[in-house]
Amino acid sequence: MKNLFPALGLAAASLLILTACAGPPEEPVVALWQQIKSANADLRCDDNSQCHSIGVGAKACGGPENYLAWSSKHSDGAQLKALVAQHAAARRDDDQRKGMMSTCSVVSDPGASCRAGVCVLNQQQ
Numbered sequence: 001m002k003n004l005f006p007a008l009g010l011a012a013a014s015l016l017i018l019t020a021c022a023g024p025p026e027e028p029v030v031a032l033w034q035q036i037k038s039a040n041a042d043l044r045c046d047d048n049s050q051c052h053s054i055g056v057g058a059k060a061c062g063g064p065e066n067y068l069a070w071s072s073k074h075s076d077g078a079q080l081k082a083l084v085a086q087h088a089a090a091r092r093d094d095d096q097r098k099g100m101m102s103t104c105s106v107v108s109d110p111g112a113s114c115r116a117g118v119c120v121l122n123q124q125q
Contacts, residue, residue: 028090053070053110058095
């Protein structure tokens, strides 16, 4: 019985150390952003008709925080749009939970074009 208590203490200490090393769970916003980047990794294009822009994130007053260029030549637009919608919803929930605020400025869609075989956002004027 005397040998049991040190063993239990060691087991409890090991469990605490392993739990501390695990770190906090990944937030849905971060995980969804990684999925968006992965789904939008191939931006190659042949012409402007294959390039599109999509609003990402969510501002407190509505609308996206920013835009991404994407290529319909190599990306599944429906999948990307679904991920972006999930990310925006998670972002709104996260901001509300944390009491975050944002400006109500409107970020206009710059559109996208094919330059040097890659879809890029057009320059804002």
